[in-house]
Amino acid sequence: MDLSNRVAVVTGSSSGIGLASAELFRKEGAVVVGVARHATPEARAAVGPQGRFIEADVSATGALPALFAEVERSLGKIDVLLVNAAVVKLTPLSETTPELFDEVVATNLRGAFFTLRAAIPHLKDGASVIFTTSYLNRIGFPGASVVSMTKAGLRALVRVAAAELGSRSIRVNALCPGAIATPLWSKLGLPADVLESAGAEITRQIPLGRWGSAAEVARAALFLASASSAYVNGIELGIDGGLRQV
Ligand SMILES: NC(=O)c1ccc[n+]([C@@H]2O[C@H](COP(=O)([O-])OP(=O)(O)OC[C@H]3O[C@@H](n4cnc5c(N)ncnc54)[C@H](OP(=O)(O)O)[C@@H]3O)[C@@H](O)[C@H]2O)c1
Known part of the structure; x- marks a missing residue:
């Protein structure tokens, strides 16, 4: 699945699925622009010498138009946009504060929306846009309301964007991971024993009997990014070992 000479922007590229996708896109020939708040050595290495890492917070939506204008100015129009940056905070409904609600929405929804909004003038006709959703949008996982x-x-x-951007042959799809072993889980602030028992309970529900890896999700991202998925549009592709499919 060749991405030679494609310009690919990946948000949330400093860790987990975004990091693995940035690396894989680069290996498949893309010039990769990684975006995250922390410029870790791994994040810089993932984009390689041809690519760029931009330290930015996607919740600061006012800065996004200039970011994408700079990408086009330096590298040309964008072929692939993976809108992947997100934070996960778990809290029961009765304990959810307006501050927590706003923090999660600011990155995951408002930040993601305005990432696409800002990128639109800089997308090449025929580009592929991919949002990372989650199996959590299909179930009632206690504590995960926001x-x-x-x-x-x-x-x-994804549905509306696919409808609006189809006239420019731009495809918009979602990548829907199940339980994937990334640093996200250690950021939840849960005690080790709670994390372990929750993890075991999730594993019991996965037909393949194991968690996925960031590299496995990245391969699905590559499929949606490449011409291999040229007639795939508006879908949500589950990468969950069957967790939400059976
Ligand atoms: N892991 C799973 O089991 C799982 C399951 C379903 C869905 N997902 C989804 O998959 C995506 C990637 O998750 P992951 O597991 O790879 O998590 P992760 O390892 O925690 O990575 C999250 C990435 O988002 C970046 N990020 C967070 N807030 C940001 C902000 N305001 N501005 C810019 N970048 C920001 C982080 O970098 P900085 O901290 O450096 O900014 C990091 O690079 C997310 O959309 C997540 O919801 C994951």
């Missing part, structure tokens, strides 16, 4: 709402919102956005 995160699940943001991911359900992105599923809806």
Whole structure:
């Protein structure tokens, strides 16, 4: 699945699925622009010498138009946009504060929406746009109300964006990971024993009997990014070992 000479922008590229996707896109020939708040050595290495890492917070939506204008000015129009940056905070409904709600929405929904909004003038006709949603938008996972709402919102956005951008032959799809072993889980702030038992309970529900890896999700992202998926549009592709499919 060749991405030679394609310009690919990946948000949330400093860790997990975004990092693995940036690396894979580069290996497949793309010039990759990674975006995240922290310029880790891994994040810089993933984009390689031809690419660029831009330290930015997608919740600061006012800065996004200039970011994408700079990408086009330096590298040309964008062929692939992976809108992947997100934060996950778990809290019961009764304990959810307006501050937590706003923090999660600011990155996962508002940030994702305005990432696409800002990128639109800089997308090449025929580009592929991919949003990372989550299996959480299909279930009632206690404590995940705000995160699940943001991911359900992105599923809806994918449909509308596919309808609006189809006239420019731009495809818009969602990548929907199940339980994937990334640093995300350690950022939840859960005690180790709670994390372990929750993880075991999720594993029991996965037909393949194991969690996925960031590299496995990246391969699905590559499929949606490449010409291999030229007639795939508006879908949400589950990469979950069957977790939400059976
Ligand atoms: N892992 C799973 O089991 C799983 C399951 C379903 C869906 N997902 C989704 O998959 C995507 C990637 O998750 P992951 O597991 O790879 O998580 P991760 O390892 O925590 O990576 C999240 C990435 O988002 C970036 N990010 C967070 N807030 C940002 C902001 N305001 N501006 C710019 N970048 C920001 C982080 O970098 P900085 O901190 O450096 O900014 C990091 O690079 C997310 O959309 C997540 O919801 C993951």
